[in-house]
Structure formats: C-alpha cells, structure tokens
Amino acid sequence: MGLILSETLLIDFKNIISNNDNIFIGSSVASGNNRAEKAIKKALLSPLHKGATITNSEHIVVLISIGLEEITLDEISEISDYIQKESTNQPNIILNVTEDNNLENAIGIIIIATGFKSKINLSEIPNS
Numbered sequence: 064m065g066l067i068l069s070e071t072l073l074i075d076f077k078n079i080i081s082n083n084d085n086i087f088i089g090s091s092v093a094s095g096n097n098r099a100e101k102a103i104k105k106a107l108l109s110p111l112h113k114g115a116t117i118t119n120s121e122h123i124v125v126l127i128s129i130g131l132e133e134i135t136l137d138e139i140s141e142i143s144d145y146i147q148k149e150s151t152n153q154p155n156i157i158l159n160v161t162e163d164n165n166l167e168n169a170i171g172i173i174i175i176a177t178g179f180k181s182k183i184n185l186s187e188i189p190n191s
Contacts, residue, residue: 087115089107090172090173099138103142103145103172106174107174117149119152120176120177121178122177123156123176125158125159127158127171128162128170129162130163130170138170143158
C-alpha cells in the first residue's frame with residue numbers, strides 16, 4: 064500500500080506513539096462486497112500482534128487506502144463503529160484516507176493502537 068500522509072497526521076502519530084511502551088499494529092486489504100468490514104476485521108486479527116487486541120487502548124490511528132473505487136461514508140462509519148465496539152475505552156481515534164490506485168477496487172487498512180492501561184504481556188498470548 065502506498066501511503067501519502069499529511070504533515071498534521073504525522074505530527075499526531077508521533078505524539079501518540081512517542082510515550083507509549085506497547086503498540087498494536089494490524090493491516091489488511093480486502094475487496095468485493097463488505098470490503099470495509101472484511102478489511103477492519105482482518106486488520107484486527109493480523110498475525111503481527113499474536114492475539115493482542117485494541118481493548119483498553121487510549122489512542123488509535125486508522126490509515127485507510129482506497130483504490131479506484133471511492134470509499135463511501137457508510138464504509139468509513141462501519142470501520143469507525145467496529146473500532147469503537149472493539150475498544151472498551153472511548154479512545155482518541157484518528158482516521159486518514161488516502162488513494163492508492165494499485166489497490167484497484169480494494170480497500171487497505173493499517174491500524175495502530177497505543178496508550179494501553181496495562182502492559183501487554185506477550186508470554187500470556189497463545190501462539191497461533
């Protein structure tokens with residue numbers, strides 16, 4: 064996924080991750096019917112974090128990349144609503160949408176969560 068990030072987003076991102084020990088990162092690409100739902104669910108199940116979740120995170124950055132097919136307000140709402148449902152806090156959520164024509168009709172999502180109330184203990188997470 065090619066990302067074009069605004070300077071403001073980069074400053075927000077730097078501030079969010081600079082003072083946090085634990086960072087959750089997930090990514091995915093999905094297309095077809097329900098592409099937004101598929102993409103956010105796959106990003107939250109990404110093997111990068113071995114079963115950790117965004118529960119109890121205080122800050123969440125969501126980078127959405129779209130291809131040739133524009134994203135709808137319903138899709139953005141679906142992604143935002145799903146993130147809010149999965150996090151037990153009411154985190155500060157920053158969403159950014161960029162274009163990447165290489166995705167064609169797909170949607171790509173990168174989700175980064177920080178500011179966990181308790182440390183993530185990776186030894187307690189089962190191997191997949």
